[in-house]
Amino acid sequence: MKILITGSTGFVGHKLMQTVEGAVSSPSLRGMDQDAVTRMIDDISPDAIVHTAAISDIGTCERDPDASHLANVVIPTYLARASRGRKLICFSSDQVYSASSSEGPYTESDTAPGNTYARHKLEMEERVLDIDPDAVMLRAEWMYDLGSTRANYLDLVMSAKDQLNFSSSEFRGVTYLAEVCESIPAVIRLPGGAYNYGSETDMSTYDVTREFTSYIGRDIRINDCEPSHNLWMDCSKAADLGVRFSSVLDGLKRCADDYGLS
DSSP states (O other): OOEEEESTTSHHHHHHHHHSTTEEEOOOOTTOOHHHHHHHHHHHOOSEEEEOOOOOOHHHHHHOHHHHHIIIIIHHHHHHHHHTTSEEEEEOOGGGGTTOSSOSOBOTTOOOOOSHHHHHHHHHHHHHHHHOTTOEEEEEOEEEOTTOSSOOHHHHHHHOSSEEEEOTTOOBOEEEHHHHHHHHHHHHTSOSEEEEESOOOSSOHHHHHHHHHHHTTOOOEEEEOOOOOOBOBOOHHHHTTTOOOOOHHHHHHHHHHHTTOO
8 A cells, every 4th residue: 555645754754654564755745736736646646645744833823824724724625635535644633622621531522722723723624524524634642752853742751850840630642653653554444534543541641750750760850730721532433443542651651661761
């Protein structure tokens, strides 16, 4: 199977190119119109398309909403029209729950975007699924990997000098990037729709961090701070269809073992 990866130099796309069998790199979509995207898809003729390219920095999207809309909404609709029966998978975000009044864990119906990036991701989902109902929208969590230049949970823990601040009243899912890559064959088999995607947890960020730092032998103080907004999801819809992840803590322990941190 030939799988076209957009954003192949980015955090997720680069890892997919390294690990997913049959992965081929898309040229940059920046500046392409509908005709150019359609020609590119027809020329490469992939069996499936995994769209990771985006403007994902929340602050950048707030400062330049037009650029955010083009990258995060318009370009995916070009791909949807060009897919022509090929399986299209688009990475969305758990930020679509960022203003939810529910304490969570959130199901797919609990959307309440609280920033420009989140609003555009939700609009992308709706518009792409209108064009291609068989497309899959992955509401991905904050992902981590060792050695990434992109700020992530693991980087926070490994770079901390003496202390970290997390709340015993806050819950958030974070996901090991290796498990994201391993899940792609099962993702391609999903029926069309939006799916919560990543590791689940019943532990607070404070408790996860205490357990994880103990596991890797990091002697740093974990301060129990005031909570912000919960950002955790019920991922059973995808899990029931074969897309399964380790729990948040078990995923972190696996990552530590993979990289010899424990």
